[in-house]
Amino acid sequence: xxxxHELILASLVLIVLIIDLNxxxxxxxxxxxxxxxxxxxxxxxxxxxxxxxxxFGGMYHxxxxxxxxxxxxxxxxxxxxxxxxxxxxxxxxxxxxSEFFILLLSTLTGMNFMISSGDFLMLYLGxxxxxxxxxALAAFTHHQTRSAEAGIKLILSSALSSGxxxxxxxxxxxxTGSIYFDTVGELYSNTPLQxxxxxxxxxxxxxxxxxxxxxxxxxxVYEGSPVNVTSYFSVISKGASVFILIMVMFxxxxxxxxxxxxxLYLIAVMTMTIGNLFALRQKNxxxxxxxxSIAQAGFLLLGILGGNKIxxxxxxxFVLVYIFSNLGAFxxxxxxxxxxxxxxMDDYDGLYATNPKLTLLMMLxxxxxxxxxxxxxxxxxxxxxxxxxSGGYYWLVFIAVLNAxxxxxxxxxxxxxxxxxxxETPIAFFKNDMITRLSLFICAIGIFILGFWSQVYxxxxxxxxxxxx
Amino acid sequence: MNILSLFVLIPVLTIVAILFTNNxxxxxxxxxxxxxxxxxxxxxxxxxxxAERNAGNTAAMLFYYDAVWFPTLNIHYTVGVDxxxxxxxxxxxxxxxxxxxxxxxxxxxxxxxxxxxxLLSSGVFGFFISxxxxxxxxxxxxxxxxxxxxxxxxGSGPKEYxxxxxxxxxxxxxALLFVAILGIYFYSAPAGSTLTFNLLEIAxxxxxxxxxxxxxxxxxxxxxxLGALFPFHTWSPDGHAxxxxxxxxxxxxxxxxxxxxxxxxxxxxxxxxxxxEQAWIFIILTAISVVYGAFGAIVQKDLKYINAYSxxxxxxxxxxxxxxxxxxxxxxxxxxMISHGLMxxxxxxxxxxxxxxxxxxxxxEMGGLMKVIPFLGVVYVIAGLASLGLPGLSGFVAxxxxxxxxxQHTDTFHRVATIxxxxxxxxxxVYILRVVGILLMGPIKxxxxxxxxxxxxxxxxSTLTLLLSxxxxxxxxxxxxxxxxxxLGPILEKINGVTIAVLF
Numbered sequence: 001x002x003x004x005h006e007l008i009l010a011s012l013v014l015i016v017l018i019i020d021l022n023x024x025x026x027x028x029x030x031x032x033x034x035x036x037x038x039x040x041x042x043x044x045x046x047x048x049x050x051x052x053x054x055x056f057g058g059m060y061h062x063x064x065x066x067x068x069x070x071x072x073x074x075x076x077x078x079x080x081x082x083x084x085x086x087x088x089x090x091x092x093x094x095x096x097x098s099e100f101f102i103l104l105l106s107t108l109t110g111m112n113f114m115i116s117s118g119d120f121l122m123l124y125l126g127x128x129x130x131x132x133x134x135x136a137l138a139a140f141t142h143h144q145t146r147s148a149e150a151g152i153k154l155i156l157s158s159a160l161s162s163g164x165x166x167x168x169x170x171x172x173x174x175x176t177g178s179i180y181f182d183t184v185g186e187l188y189s190n191t192p193l194q195x196x197x198x199x200x201x202x203x204x205x206x207x208x209x210x211x212x213x214x215x216x217x218x219x220x221v222y223e224g225s226p227v228n229v230t231s232y233f234s235v236i237s238k239g240a241s242v243f244i245l246i247m248v249m250f251x252x253x254x255x256x257x258x259x260x261x262x263x264l265y266l267i268a269v270m271t272m273t274i275g276n277l278f279a280l281r282q283k284n285x286x287x288x289x290x291x292x293s294i295a296q297a298g299f300l301l302l303g304i305l306g307g308n309k310i311x312x313x314x315x316x317x318f319v320l321v322y323i324f325s326n327l328g329a330f331x332x333x334x335x336x337x338x339x340x341x342x343x344x345m346d347d348y349d350g351l352y353a354t355n356p357k358l359t360l361l362m363m364l365x366x367x368x369x370x371x372x373x374x375x376x377x378x379x380x381x382x383x384x385x386x387x388x389x390s391g392g393y394y395w396l397v398f399i400a401v402l403n404a405x406x407x408x409x410x411x412x413x414x415x416x417x418x419x420x421x422x423x424e425t426p427i428a429f430f431k432n433d434m435i436t437r438l439s440l441f442i443c444a445i446g447i448f449i450l451g452f453w454s455q456v457y458x459x460x461x462x463x464x465x466x467x468x469x
Numbered sequence: 470m471n472i473l474s475l476f477v478l479i480p481v482l483t484i485v486a487i488l489f490t491n492n493x494x495x496x497x498x499x500x501x502x503x504x505x506x507x508x509x510x511x512x513x514x515x516x517x518x519x520a521e522r523n524a525g526n527t528a529a530m531l532f533y534y535d536a537v538w539f540p541t542l543n544i545h546y547t548v549g550v551d552x553x554x555x556x557x558x559x560x561x562x563x564x565x566x567x568x569x570x571x572x573x574x575x576x577x578x579x580x581x582x583x584x585x586x587x588l589l590s591s592g593v594f595g596f597f598i599s600x601x602x603x604x605x606x607x608x609x610x611x612x613x614x615x616x617x618x619x620x621x622x623x624g625s626g627p628k629e630y631x632x633x634x635x636x637x638x639x640x641x642x643x644a645l646l647f648v649a650i651l652g653i654y655f656y657s658a659p660a661g662s663t664l665t666f667n668l669l670e671i672a673x674x675x676x677x678x679x680x681x682x683x684x685x686x687x688x689x690x691x692x693x694x695l696g697a698l699f700p701f702h703t704w705s706p707d708g709h710a711x712x713x714x715x716x717x718x719x720x721x722x723x724x725x726x727x728x729x730x731x732x733x734x735x736x737x738x739x740x741x742x743x744x745x746e747q748a749w750i751f752i753i754l755t756a757i758s759v760v761y762g763a764f765g766a767i768v769q770k771d772l773k774y775i776n777a778y779s780x781x782x783x784x785x786x787x788x789x790x791x792x793x794x795x796x797x798x799x800x801x802x803x804x805x806m807i808s809h810g811l812m813x814x815x816x817x818x819x820x821x822x823x824x825x826x827x828x829x830x831x832x833x834e835m836g837g838l839m840k841v842i843p844f845l846g847v848v849y850v851i852a853g854l855a856s857l858g859l860p861g862l863s864g865f866v867a868x869x870x871x872x873x874x875x876x877q878h879t880d881t882f883h884r885v886a887t888i889x890x891x892x893x894x895x896x897x898x899v900y901i902l903r904v905v906g907i908l909l910m911g912p913i914k915x916x917x918x919x920x921x922x923x924x925x926x927x928x929x930x931s932t933l934t935l936l937l938s939x940x941x942x943x944x945x946x947x948x949x950x951x952x953x954x955x956x957l958g959p960i961l962e963k964i965n966g967v968t969i970a971v972l973f
Contacts (some may be wrong), residue, residue, distance in 0.1 A: 147691070285499055310542070372614050373607045382647075386542065389651035394683070397651060401644035412617060412633060420621045420629060454539045461541045 002062055005070050006116075008042050008301045009109045013102055020098035028097050035101045036081050036435070042096045044072040044178045054118065058180050061118040063255045065463040069115050069243045069316065075324040076236050077108055082439035083331050083454055084228035086338040086432070090139065100140065101324035103133040104232065109238035115247075118180040120169045123244065127165070127208075131158045134237065138225040150224025157207065157217040165204025171197035185252045186467065191260065198253055198260065205248075208241035209297050212270040212360045217276070227337050230286050230332035234293040239319040242297070246315050247302050257307055257467060264305045265396060271298030274404040279410050282344050287327070288410070292369060295407055296322060299381065301387040302400055311387035312464040314380075317457050320366065321380035324446035328365030330360050331440045339430050345414065349422035355430070361444050366411040371404050376451035382456070471534040472514060473548040473598040476558065479507050480591035484584050493579050497569075500583045504566045506588075510563035511950055516654070518555045519948075522955065529669065530600060531960045538604075543665050547601040552956035554951060557597045559729060560807045562721040563938055564814045565590045568715035570931035571818045574825070575623065575713070582623055584764060585615040586715060593723055602650050602666040602735070609731070610648070612724060613639045616708075616716070624711040631711035638704040639695060646691030646731075649934065652684040653739055671739055672963055674854040681743035688736035689744075689751060696728025698751070706765070709777035714821025717773070721780040722814035725772045726806045727856040729787040733799065734960055737791065741964040748792045753915060755792060757884045758785025763896035767903070772830045775904060776813065779856065782893055783809040790871040793883070794964050798874025801867055803953050808855070808863035809943060815852045815935040819845060822928050823908075826921045832904055837913035844924045846909045848932050853901040855939050858894055862943035868951075 002294055003009065023030060046067070054061045081104070088097045110129025135158065156286025173179050175194050176187040190193060207214040231419060267336045273294030282288035289308040303315030335358065337343050352359040368377030381404060385397045430442070450456055470478070473765050483503030490496040514532075521531050530549030538544045552560070568586065577581050592612030599605040613636065622630035650666075657671040665671060676684075694701040705725075709717045737744040762782030783805065792803035823838070823843055824830050839846035855862035858869075875887040913919060913932045924932070942949055 223854065256713060313541075367614065373610045378607065378610065382606075383542070383804045385647065386651055386654070389648075394648055394652060398644065398687075401647045405637060405640040405644050409633065409637055412636065415617070416621060416629060416633075419618060457539060458541060 002055055002267060002394040004050055004053045005046060005067070005074075006109055007113050008045065009105055009112060012038055012042060013105045013109070013161075016098055016105070025095060028094055031098045031101065031137060032085055035098075035129035036078075036085070039074075039078055039081055039105075043071070043078050046071045046074050047052060054121075058118045060113075060116050060183070062116050065122075065247075065316075065465075067461055068117050069240075070112050072109065072323065073111060073236055073240055074317070074318050074329065076239065077104070077232070078438050079323075079327045079331075079442055080104075080228060080232050080236070081436050082207070083231065083327070083334050083443075085341070085435045086335065087191045087226065087228055090338070092143075096140070100137070102139050102287070104326045106133045107131075107137070107232075111236070114244050115240060117244070118181055120172065120181075120184075122164075123248070124166060124169060127204075128162060130237065131162065131208075134158075134233070137229045137232070138221055140229060144224075144303065146224035147226065148224075150221045152394065153217050153224075154221045161204045161207035161214070161242045164200050168197045168200025168202075168204065171200065171454060181248070181252050183448070185254065188253060188255045188390065190256050190415050195256065201228070202260070202263070205241060205245045206267070209238055209245065210294050211267050211297055211301070212274045212305070215271070215274075215294050218294055219290045220286050223284055223287045225286075227286060227330065227343075230290070231327060231334065234289060234330070235323050235326050238297060239323060240361065242300050243317055246312055249304055250307070250312065250465065254468045261305055261307065264301050265393070266306065268298050268301035269399055271295065271301065272400060273298075276403050276406045279407070282410075285343050285348075286346060288345065288414075289329060289333070292407065292410070293326065295403065296369070298403070299384055299400060302393075302396065303384050305396070306387040306391035307467040308387060308390055309464055309466040310383070310390060311456070313461040314383040316460050316464065318380040318384050320456070320460075321376040321447075321450050322428065324443050324450065325365050325368035325375075325377050328361055328440065328443035328447060329369065331435075331436070331443055332362040332365070335432050335436055335440070336427060340427055342427065345417055347427060348414065348417045349421040353420040354428055358385055358440075361416055361440055362418060364444060364447050366414050370408045370411045372408070374451065375447050376449070377447070379451040379457070471532060471548060472510075472517070473532050473534065473550060474596055475510060476507065476594040477591050477801030479503060480508065480587045480594065483587050484591075484645045487580055487584055487587075490580065493576060495581055496580050497573060500587065503587065505564075507590075507594075508562045508566045511559045514550070515555055515559055518526075518552070519952070522952075527595060528957075533600075533971070540605075543663055544603045545601050545667060546604055547667055548598040549669075550598060551574075552952035553730070553949040556598050556803065556807055556952060557726065558594065560726070560810045561590065561593050561597065561723045561936060564718055564810060566819060567931040567934050568718045570717040570927040571718060571821055571925045572713070573886070578622065582619070585619050586719065588621070589615045589719060590723075593719075593727065593869050596971060597725055597730070600668045600934075602653065602668060602671075604645075604666075605668075605731075606646065606650055608673050609727065610640075610643055612727065613643065616712075616720065619716045620708065623713040623716070626711045627707065628711045635708035635862075638701065642691045642694030642701070645687045649684045649688035649691055650721075652680060652687070653735075656671050656680050658785040668734070668739070675742075676740060676892040678742050681740040682746065685736060685740045685743035685747055688740065689732055692728045692731035693730070693737060693751070693788060694916065696725055696732060696788050696882060697762070697781040698728075698788060699754050699761055699785065699832070701764070702758060702781045702785075704919055705781050706774050709780065709817070710771060710773040714817055717776075717817040717821075719779070719812040721817060722810040722821060724811055725780060725784045726787070729784065729791060729802065729806050732788060733791045733802070737794065738960055738963060741794075744792075744794065746793065752789065752792050752883070752886050755785045755789035756889045758782065759789060759890045759893045760896065763893045763900070766900040767896065770831050772904070772908075773817070774914060775832075775900060776816045776820060779814050779816075779897070779900070780809070782897065783813070783856075786868070786871060786890065786893070789886075790875065793870075793873055793875045793878065794961075795868050795877055796954070796961055798871055799957055799961070800806070800953050801872075801874050804863070804942070804946065804949060805867035805871060807949070808867040808939065810853050811935050811942075812852060815848070815932060815939070816856070818928075818935070819849050819852065822924065822932075823849075827915075827918060832907050834914060835908050835918070836911045837895070837909070838921075839909040840913065840917055841921045842923045844929065848936055849909065850905055851936060852939075853905050855900045855943070855965065856943070857901045858956065860943075863939045863946070864943070866943060866946045870950075896960045921938070
């Protein structure tokens with residue numbers, strides 16, 4: 001089956017819906033283990049050898065690389081599902097559990113279609129399928145005004161950016177006569193209309209990745225949404241958008257590479273710097289991680305900038321490492337938030353004395369995000385900067401590494417709060433349930449192993465390609 | 470298993486063993502045994518190395534081991550040592566061993582303390598054995614991060630501020646270094662051949678001069694920040710003063726030497742042409758370090774700050790000598806690295822012991838301690854004499870060699886710089902003798918001090934280990950000097966066997 005991922009996901013959505021219709025209100029939480037086990041099976045099936053090929057006349061294509069990207073996202077979603085169990089079982093959410101799963105899996109289906117797209121229409125379809133349920137997810141706890149506000153902000157900004165993207169796509173069709181990636185790629189040149197079309201397309205995608213200056217929705221939406229939805233945004237949505245962006249940039253827009261490299265240079269510098277500067281002052285952990293993820297998106301641009309094979313490998317690898325690091329941090333935030341409702345960095349003071357294992361995982365995740373050896377984040381950043389240097393962008397690498405040092409400052413603030421600051425009322429010791437601990441354990445293993453086990457990087461490298469010429 | 474990889478494996482195993490200990494006594498014993506094994510291993514390495522050399526092995530690097538790690542980027546795990554690395558490994562082993570005993574009484578989160586300390590040392594060992602730039606850089610960064618926790622949790626004074634300043638400045642140094650390493654990598658082979666991170670392979674080729682001019686400052690300053698290059702030394706006084714004893718010992722004694730070692734092993738060795746061209750800038754800066762550090766030490770009233778500024782001065786001297794790029798001066802530089810490493814570790818250990826008794830580090834609150842704690846007093850005097858370069862102790866050998874080597878340059882610039890740097894001997898004598906006078910001689914200022922206990926067994930073990938090493942180098946430096954000289958051969962061939970345009 002060529003469309004294996006999407007078909008299984010779509011069936012999963014239907015299965016969850018049907019089972020939920022048959023459950024009484026008091027039994028609603030039974031859907032949780034069913035969904036997680038089914039999704040785990042889906043993830044495992046994803047790794048089995050698959051048929052590659054092209055469907056629907058070129059609209060849909062899969063090959064080793066797209067399957068790898070979908071598998072990476074699956075692993076991330078599996079961890080997020082495990083981390084959300086705690087929160088879903090709370091009183092206020094008990095009746096909406098299956099809605100959460102259905103919405104989440106629908107957006108994942110959309111992202112899968114987006115990654116496998118062979119033309120712009122499929123890309124747009126996948127993009128919209130991914131975006132609209134996300135707005136509903138953001139507003140999941142709609143009786144809290146913050147959450148409802150997050151949902152509205154997300155849907156309005158998404159609508160605007162999707163509109164701009166669609167306008168760009170219409171100009172691309174108008175000027176080249178085709179929407180298929182291969183054909184457009186051959187016909188594209190640097191006429192003013194096509195350059196403008198590219199800019200509109202890039203704007204739409206940049207919004208999804210939260211690049212500066214299209215990042216203004218990020219902090220409020222991340223802060224207002226429930227923690228697990230935020231972790232989904234910051235990791236899966238961003239990761240999928242980066243995947244599709246780099247594939248489209250390398251295959252379709254390769255002929256104007258000399259133009260977009262300059263644009264990316266500028267945006268990368270702005271994104272890293274502004275993300276870092278704003279993160280310095282944040283106290284709310286969700287906002288803090290939102291700005292840190294904006295800065296990380298800036299780093300990701302360095303991989304795209306090089307335009308070479310090592311760039312794409314480094315980007316895919318960095319997203320994988322970033323998933324584990326960020327979900328480790330979000331997992332701790334989520335566990336603490338579900339137990340105590342506290343989300344401010346000041347509440348984390350003296351955490352090591354009461355919850356040492358959570359603290360250690362947070363420290364590992366934060367060091368991985370900062371790029372400190374020996375955890376995987378160091379390798380991810382190293383390879384990403386190597387790819388930029390191979391394109392000759394030494395000053396950009398210097399700015400990026402300086403930004404990494406600045407980011408270390410605010411990551412160390414978290415470490416400082418947990419280890420060094422003393423508190424009269426630290427968060428009391430609590431034991432997490434099995435599934436949360438399993439998810440945190442998986443994150444910890446991933447953070448350690450992904451760096452040293454060079455097979456992961458080498459495998460990704462066997463599938464990637466350089467910018468088409 | 471390659472003997473060199475054991476130097477990284479043993480600390481890791483010690484850390485794992487510490488996780489299973491239940492109380493303070495077990496943790497200390499496990500740490501002491503682990504680092505004791507490390508010390509014995511270092512001794513075995515020195516012996517084996519000398520045996521190999523005597524048997525006629527003239528390879529540049531001995532105990533070479535190479536394993537591919539990331540084939541597509543040509544990153545390998547490559548280890549190997551020459552005489553200089555062996556000496557540095559021995560230094561590290563001695564200082565870490567002494568440091569464990571100097572921290573015998575740490576009781577707050579003691580397991581985490583020893584784990585962080587040993588993790589730090591594993592990074593340092595890994596750096597000295599690595600021959601692949603990626604692996605070197607990895608270990609270099611491993612050696613920076615535990616400092617934040619060590620100073621921030623177990624330090625004193627403005628510890629959070631000092632810890633943050635130290636960590637961020639050293640990471641900024643890593644940032645510069647990162648750019649340099651990437652630049653070297655992409656020019657490591659002539660166009661068309663495979664790029665490599667291997668130090669020896671890169672040294673066989675020549676990096677284009679334009680890239681060298683761009684990359685050399687990045688590499689030298691990157692390492693120099695760790696090696697207390699003026700004006701990037703400002704992390705050092707606060708960092709060392711706020712750190713707990715063993716951490717200061719390890720940091721000033723060993724970590725700052727990473728800077729000097731890296732400066733010549735990577736910056737100067739791989740980019741000799743640019744080094745010759747740009748050396749004059751850095752000679753001026755390092756000469757300022759030497760003198761400024763010494764003057765800074767004179768005005769301090771806190772024992773730890775005095776020693777921290779003294780470290781800035783002596784480490785500046787190491788960089789100064791390396792920049793001279795001739796046999797004698799570089800030989801002196803490496804002896805100075807080892808000598809100062811031992812000395813400053815000894816000083817910080819003593820200061821920690823004195824502070825533990827008098828609960829003050831301000832010199833004018835103490836006096837006449839020689840009557841009350843004679844063992845510590847005598848060791849302090851000998852350490853002071855080593856620091857100001859008394860013949861018979863290692864400081865003299867190092868400084869003498871450096872200044873003779875530097876003066877061998879016949880042009881005015883180098884000679885003036887040498888004279889300026891030599892003046893530090895006098896300034897060093899001022900602050901050393903002044904402190905010895907105020908601290909140890911004279912009337913006892915505080916009656917509480919009349920009842921101080923002298924050094925206990927673990928303190929004696931710690932200080933005597935270091936003191937005997939200092940004396941050994943001071944009185945019989947030939948074995949060390951020969952070991953270094955032989956390994957300097959290929960390096961100097963590369964550095965000076967080139968035609969360059971020298972500015973001065």
